[in-house]
Amino acid sequence: MIRLAASETLIPAPNIEYYELSPILIVFGVGVLAVLVEAFLPRAHRLHAQLALCLTGLVAAFVVVCTLTDEAQENARAVPQKVAAEGAVAIDGMTLFLQGTILLLGVVAVLLLAERRLGGEFAASAATVPGSAAEKETTRLGWVQTEIYPLLMFSIGGMLIFPAANDLLLMFVALEVLSLPLYLLCGLARRRRLLSQEAALKYFLLGAFSSAFFLYGIALLYGYAGSVRLSDINAAVSGSEDNDALLLIGMALLAVGLLFKVGAVPFHAWTPDVYQGAPTPVTAFMAAATKVAAFGALLRVFYVGLGGAKWDWHPMFWGVAMVTMLFGSLVALVQTDVKRMLAYSSIAHAGFILVGLVATNAEGLSATMFYLLAYGFSTIAAFAIISLVRDGSGEATHLSQWAGLGRRSPVVAGMFALLLLAFAGIPLTSGFTAKFAVFSASASAGGTPLIVVGVLSSTVAAFFYIRVIVLMFFSAPVTDGPRVAVPSLTTALAVWIGVAVTVFLGVLPQPVLDLADNASFLIS
């Protein structure tokens, strides 16, 4: 027995709001269970157990998010507002909206990861050397690297914390929790493994580099405010005038780390390579969910923590948004690989979302959240379709191979065309609603030059999306070109969900727009 001396003080037990935090805790718990499944279940049962576990967990977490939103609406306020876990996690409208979005995208991603009929996208055993006898043997035995499911769950868990983090330390930890599994997942492709591993290494090194900048930014802001809690930083920013240099440099470095995750110019260099090299389901998940989480964090830091210094960071984001939109659209024009083209298009979209962010009003916040939801589902479905177009050696991603695809498989090509139209922002698709919301929010905040640039680059972007559609439907099919493989139910479901959401948000956007409006509320 150790007896405490009378003079020693006891640490008061922390107050943890388990109910409000349960979406995060469920996802992490499922991740841990999934690791145990790997350890104790025989190989033959692992895949199904993992699928059941992950889908159940994600859906359960989503249900909790819904009830949390619902309960709050019953009480007078439109959104919940609570700071949980000793003030480290902010549970507010934006958190719940983005957590719901991430969980739904996670469900779709699990469905994509589960594709088995096409031989799977992941290496049978990632530790075997490519081309070795062991690799052939594991492939022949039909092994599956089922560790991808716990990794995905941990990544989703990190993404759930990232937009909710109310202090910069938790945000840094969440950034790493969401990134490390993604680095690993990028390197696990089944075919062209060296390309995939190179993508993983490149993503890892650049990601670590950018998170070092993020960390130094936190250090300088800590020096400025004496605390890393966003409310304290906000108080320091609005309270005093001195020490400006620490604030400015810290803010800029923080933005570097976050803009890297978002894939905005000039921190976009990793995007095309990683999107191209990673297994397509991982690319789909990364393109959709990482953007949601990272924009959530960006919104929270700059609206809640640094809102008082708006006039310092506002011009920077203006510039970044403009350059990102133009650069992404222009470079996408000259791409010959479908995955790379979508990568540059995702850079351009990051620019459009930033337009919503720089509006710095409730409208902008709600438009940004709506855009993230709409873009997430369209992009995850688009990458899913890419994984279906195959020839003898796997995915056929070269654009020339897609010529005449619309004649051979009109349904799939039609769906891809619809998604491209959504990316271009054509009416009756989710892309139009989203762009309209973002631009109108920007207009009310006096962002006319941004809108001009935005419309201009939308036009450029529309040109190359329509070029692909023309190529698919109106040019002669290449001989021995790729064909559309018949996927298993899970992938088909993922594609249909993505397409359905894209159409729904284009035709009947109002309920979701209202939801986003109600949720456009931040606490500190």
Next chain:
Amino acid sequence: MGNTSNGEAVLFWILAPITVLAALAVVGSKKAVHSALWMAMVMVNLAMFFAVQSAPFLAVAQVVVYTGAVMILFLFVLMLIGVDSSDSLVETIRGQRIAAMLAGIGFGVLMIAGIGNASVDDFNGLTAANSAQGGNVEGLAALIFTRYVFAFEAIGALLITAALGAMVLAHREEIGEKLNQKALSIQRFKDGGIVTPLPAPGVYARHNAVDMPALLPDGTASELSVSPVLRARGDVLEPDDSVAAEASQRAQLGKGSSS
């Protein structure tokens, strides 16, 4: 508490230049192993800076975690990959180094000017904070388990991820039956090649080391007797010089005895 004690000032002005030089050496060393050793030096120096800045727990953690675990892991991997491996991640871009150096200098000037501009003169010192809970470690514990408890929990996910990732990428499961010694030796004869142990490196009167190949009966050097790593590094001696020297010496000795 605007100023530090004289002892701390002396320590700083001795260690800071060493730290900067070591950091420069990390960046500038040709061989990765040298970089790793310089890095260890930077880390130990930082541990001393932590110790004098009333962070004794961090100083110990810095030595144990960084120097003890992280750098050793780096060295392990360097040994695993082997010194003959040359890996360049990025392709050479013309003028990249100059551009990087200029960017670095610009960034550094900006940072230092920024810190100089900021008023960071009034240092409160940690005496009060460290004694509030009874000591530095107790103070840290109080913060970890209250204000930062959620980050502390979330870090568990990070550690599981790291362990899982290392397993996925590095752990090879056995397929089929494991071969026993008999089967292995039969396999070795079937495959042909060398069934005996490799010849030992040359042992001569003048040169007794692993970088000297052994001589075959016909007087030529045996490739198998030295490690391919040494050969790749270009550190292997030629036996001819040594043999020639020995022969001439023997001849001289012979002359001496006859006269």
Next chain:
Amino acid sequence: MNPANYLYLSALLFTIGAAGVLMRRNAIIVFMCVELMLNAANLTFVTFARQHGNLEGQIIALFVMVVAAAEVVVGLAIIVTMQRTRRSASVDDAHLLKY
């Protein structure tokens, strides 16, 4: 001596690390330079903790150490895997990615 000198030192170390990341082409050395940057950030945290007289900075530095350890494991695992792949027969397409 003014304790702000520690801040100058850490800024210098951070800059050296960042320049190293941009200059070197060996993945392991690049990674070490990133570690140097993280270490520099830790020194900043500890110094600011002393300035403000609270222990938050030290806590953050402790967390950074744990994060860095996890990051090192993952990073080195990726590097080792790639090295193994490069050495095997399929080295033909070593630089598949553009840039």
